Amino acid sequence: MSQTVAFHGPRLFTLNYSCMQKIVPIFILTLLTLASVAQTYTDSQVKEDLQFLIGSIEEFEPALYGYNPDFKEKTDAVIRSVVSDMSVLAYFSLASKIVSLANEGHFNLGDWSDVAHKGFVDNTYKYMPLSVMVIDDRIFVWINSANSEELQRGDEILSINGRASADIIASMLPYIPSDGHIETYRLKSLTMGFPWMYYLYVEQPESFAFEYKRQGQRSTVTIEALTREGWTANYQQRKSAAPEEATGVKQVYEFDIKGDVAVLTLKDFTRSLVEKHDLEAGKLYEEIFEQLKTSQVSSLIVDLRDNTGGRNEFADDLIPFIMKEAGKGLFKTTESWKGKKKDYSLPKMDKLAFDGAIYALVNGRTYSAGAEIARYLKEYGNATVIGEETGTRYEGFAAGSTQSIVLPNSGIRIGIPRYHLAFPPSSSQKTSNRGLLPDHEVRYTIEDLMNEKDLEMEVALGLIK
Structure with missing residues (x-):
């Protein structure tokens, strides 16, 4: 059963938003999503959901405190930070941070149909129409699906809306679940999902003012945020021949x-x-x-x-x-x-x-x-x-089957890994x-x-x- 393969280069990823399917008429979806985006949760609702999430992680993640003895201390600090009503996205950011504090990558953080994400699917969220490469604390343009074609592959993004790229990356990483103190996985995840993660965890502007560098020359450009539909149309129009996919x-x-x-x-x-x-x-x-x-x-x-x-x-x-x-x-x-x-x-x-x-x-x-x-x-x-x-x-990680829980007030579904795999001490x-x-x-x-x-x-x- 031998197969032939040529020596190949690194595999690069972009999210395929076209795979997200509409499940109800767009008019109804739009009304529902606009209502959900405007929705707020009271501080007591937020605390109830976050405490439920923390308790569930403690119940089902068997190695939690073995790897993270300060989990309770850190999550208590998150709870104390809730002092007023919160928007859907501010609420979701705190839920993401608590999951990330468990220091396990096998969590599932919601899905495309929930109150925080469905705006991407039904074209009511407008977000950054770029795919990027995140390399250490730097951001580079990879695929430009904006209306403006000014930004080119390889341009280094120095700042977005006045905020330095390194600061943006540092602000986003704490929301991404990953094993232990491993930054490589978080950076790969950020590369794959940068546009929608930026929307969820940084800001939701109508446009983006970029300072960028090309061949040593600094320039600026402003591009407008687009829906998934706008993204996809531009991408399809400009894309070159796609690399042959394995079959x-x-x-x-x-x-x-x-x-x-x-x-x-x-x-x-x-x-x-x-x-x-x-x-x-x-x-x-x-x-x-x-x-x-x-x-x-x-x-x-x-x-x-x-x-x-x-x-x-x-x-x-x-x-x-x-x-x-x-x-x-x-x-x-x-x-x-x-x-x-x-x-x-x-x-x-x-x-x-x-x-x-x-x-x-x-x-x-x-x-x-x-x-x-x-x-x-x-x-x-x-x-x-x-x-x-x-x-x-x-030395080990939590994975295996997943315990699915639903946060009481938002209905957001979180998947918690509930088996721990431990390896013997290593001499290497x-x-x-x-x-x-x-x-x-x-x-x-x-x-x-x-x-x-x-x-x-x-x-x-x-x-x-």
Whole structure:
């Protein structure tokens, strides 16, 4: 079941707003949304909902205080900040902040149909018509869907409505759920959702005054906010040929052997994709590693960039094939919100276990089961890790099934992860509330992204040579 893949560059993301479907006539939706935006909550309603949210997180998130002993102190401060009536968006910002204080990335913060978000779908919210790249504390234009075509890809945005880009980024990050103190995942999330996050968490202006820099020259331009419909129309009119999207089993993985170097790209283990292509983790890995054995490959590059996980067996079942020596003990323990624990013993080393050098390519969106694989490659396969800090806490994280709660006054639905996965102490990395730290850190510039460079792959191939 081998698949062929060319060495590829980093995968870049923009949100596809066209997938949001209208579910009631637009006239009715508009009236409802205008009413909801104007709606306010009393301070007692806000406090009731936030306290309900805090109590639910405490009830269902089993590792909450293990990783965050000051959660109650910090959330109490949020409650004390509520001293008057609040708009929908101000209320939602506080709910987001409380979720973020749990320091777990597997939360679901509302949906497109709730009172805070539905204005995006029904075209009553006007927001920033740009996709951007957030690199550290800098913002760069990526796709301009505004009525004005002045801003170009690669322009650095220095300020928006008089506020410096670095300050804007710093103000938005506290609202984004992420494991521990991992900034790479938050920055990736901010890149993917910057326009609508700016609307939710910063301001809702009718226009945006940008100060920007192009080739060292500073300029200014003002563009008007647009609805999703306006966004989409401009985007469709200007877009160039879209890159070819993966189809078939290549949506899940790709595998290629070139000489004595193999590249295994593990993309997505989402249940729907795995079931659609009728894939079984153990059988898949057996076929791949049998090819590695017969082809006498000496170096294996495992590309986990932007793999945000899915079916957990695609992480666990890889261990026997990448172990460098037989081991004893546990490789993880799970605990449910009810306190039920389950231990997972290290499996036997498979006869097809790869005995060559392993290189793992990772980034901030190497997450959940994707980050589990990265950990296993490091701990049991002695892999050389290349890229940036992964998005999931190295010592463990909350995930598994989700407890859905509805905030009493707003009706906003929050999903709380209710299983904790804990890993045994590591001899290779002793950190707290951090992701897997790379052996070779890679940092992209906007020029690298525009030129579609693949720096992680370049480093890996350079080390192999």
